[in-house]
Amino acid sequence: MDEPADGPAPRPATDPGGFERAVRDLTAEIAELQADRADRHLLDLATGILVAQLAAPPSVAAGHLSRLAASTGVSAPDVAADIVNAAAGVTVAEGHPAPARRLRRTDAAVGAAADVGQAAAALLEGGLSHLGVEAVWLWRRTTTDCLELTAHSGGNALQAVHWQWLPAHMDGALRAALDTGEPGWLPDGPPPGQPLPGAVPEAGRAVLPLRDQGAVVGVLLAAWPGPVAFDPPLRRAVEAVADTAARVMDAAPDPQGFGGLLTLRVLLDCVADAALVLSRTEEPAGHAWIVAHANPAAARQLGVVPRPVGRSLAEVLPPHSADLLRLVDEARTAAAPRRVERLADQGTGAVVDVRALPVGPERAVVLWHTSDDPGLMLPRVLGRLDHLALFEDDLVSGVSEWSERAYSIFGMERGAPGVPLRDLMSRTHRDDKGQLAELLESLTVRQEGAHALVRVVRDDGGMRHVRISAEPLLKGGITVAVTGVFQDVSAQHRTEMALGATYDELTAAHAQAAVRHQFVLQLQKAILPEVPESVLLPGLVVSARYRPAAQEYRVGGDWYDVLPLPDDRVMLAVGDIAGHGVRAATTMVAVRNALRGLAFTGAPAGQLMGWLNGVASADPQHSTATAVCAHYEPREGVLRWSSAGHLPLILLREGRAVLLETPRDLLLGAVRAVEYTETVTPLRPGDLLVLYTDGLVERRHGSLDDGVERLRRAVEGAERPGLDEMADLLLSEVRGDTDDDTSLVLVRVLP
Secondary structure, three states: OOOOOOOOOOOOOOOHHHHHHHHHHHHHHHHHHHHHHHHHHHHHHHHHHHHHHHOOOHHHHHHHHHHHHHHHOOOHHHHHHHHHHHHHOOOOOOOOOHHHHHHHHHHHHHHHOOOHHHHHHHHHHHHHHHHOOOEEEEEEEOOOOOEEEEEEEOOOHHHHHHOOEEOOOOOOHHHHHHHHOOOEEEOOOOOOOOOOOOOOOOOOEEEEEEEEOOEEEEEEEEEOOOOOOOOHHHHHHHHHHHHHHHHHHHHOOOOOOHHHHHHHHHHHHOOOOEEEEEEEEEEOOEEEEEEEEEOHHHHHHOOOOOOOOOOEHHHHOOOOHHHHHHHHHHHHHHOOOEEEEEEOOOOOOOEEEEEEEEOOOOEEEEEEEEOOOHHHHHHHHHHHOOOEEEEEEEOOOOOEEEOHHHHHHHOOOOOOOOOOHHHHHHHEOHHHHHHHHHHHHHHHOOOOOEEEEEEEEOOOOOEEEEEEEEEEEEEOOEEEEEEEEEEEOOOOHHHHHHHHHHHHHHHHHHHHHHHHHHHHHHHHHHHOOOOOOOEEEOOEEEEEEEEOOOOOOOOOOEEEEEEEOOOOOEEEEEEEEOOOOHHHHHHHHHHHHHHHHHHOOOOOHHHHHHHHHHHHHHOOOOOOEEEEEEEEEOOOOEEEEEEEEOOOOEEEEOOEEEEOOOOOOOOEOOOOOOOOOOEEEEOOOOOEEEEEOHHHOOOOOOOHHHHHHHHHHHHHHOOOOOHHHHHHHHHHHOOOOOOOOEEEEEEEEOO
């Protein structure tokens, strides 16, 4: 078609700047959507927790979360982070919730990431950039113990290509963290000759191991733009991010199948036999088998070979490699384990009881013993000892094999057939037949190891005291054989009986004491963590002490709590569950945790006590408790508090201590529905408030009123500028004599 006479039609003018703006706008929109997705993930998680805690529908729980955010002036994602952290038991520094919130939001962003690149970027932006980190690199451990770059953010693309793959024999900070599981702190960069990714060589770097189910599965490198002073707070902050960083691996595919190798490695590390995991690789001259993992037993036996992982089987076991490779190929061809009794001694010690197991198309496991293995020498050593003899009964064939010493114990001619355990009944003293029958029942019915001491009547008329210790050998859930030891203890029978009984009793008592002691320590630490120094809170400085019961293992129900709330109020509480022991402690845990959760509703102290009474009443064990709950409001300078039958608070003002009158409200758990009185007490700067439990003042031959008066006088005389010093002084000067545990909380009002 001919064009018009005046030329072609004009085209729209291009706008290069408009295209760039569109790209920037779309990028920003995508970033906002990603952030919103992470926040939504966190909000949904917190809503689910509130559904469980409040027993409310999801819509009500979501509305409650929104109201909490509005009333506290904290963003909804931050409130959600606090809720999730509290449910997960994360310890948050008093008055400093920001680090825990940031880490939780970073974890949510990593979990919501669509790919590994987004996950790494979220890790850097949310978890590390505020610490000054400009780039983060993550490597995954491969099946051959190499390091493969999984993700990076903020780094140079050219460096990413250069550091894509690190072989197993390469030394440096990355390999050290992988092998030792310990972090590396490089304030002025890596040592000469051991480079690492980063902007400049002298820039600070942190290298941290990444763990999955306790095993080191990768390494994280955080790089700063310049030198860094790694003080303890900075180290703790970076290490906290490492747990979240391990989740970045979840966003990346694992072509090496490391998850399967991890399980195999953990299993083989528990095996006493020497074991190697082999991976098949293709080479120009054919395939080769590379060591992917050596368990501790194999590492000891291959001590002359530095770092066997990543080396070929010919390098690790050169004298036996040909025989081992043949055995591995046979196992793969037959798709079944293969075993040989012994590989010839090539001057390095014989390899015995060798087994090859195929594990998938490209992997195999080799297990073996050596001729100098102490475990194989044990039967020979036992055979040379007087009064000890080995035996093994085959319950299928009925044949019993005895070592030579067994014949002399039973007075039988050497070479005669061994007597199975069940046939020893005719040779056993009539009063001991029950012990032998019980031993047989343990081995064959209960299928567990056991021992018995019986008197054996010999053919020559003599009698021997014989201790029989045995273990069942199982196959398909059936006892097919019994193996054990005969011990002739005739000469020292009387002494053995006395010493054995004493030793068994002492051992059992020691074990029980150790278990109870450990249980009590863990329980007390979990319930009332130590607060060695005073804590600064809005308008207050607080010092708290807990003294366990004087009698060992007597767990009590005393507790205390000091909790800053989102609206700048501070909740103070002490309580005492009736009784002692695990029952009192578990009830105390339920009551204390319930109060901590209910405190975030913003309800006043009286209403909290009413709810807490409902919790105590609903307890199936139905224990009663005394408690006092108070809210200090720094803006108004007042204390709003409520008491459930607890001892009076003590107020020290200008050198004079007075008792705050306590409402006569019922104990927690006494009646299901109770309304608790709330008292308002104005406080002044410099005032000191004392909360305590009866273990501090109670005496067997005195009234509680006398004990409280004694404490009041001690508070007047023990006033110190240092709150921690005063708390320790009161605990040392005022002591009850009922062996009860004690909680003490001192609160000083700041200007």
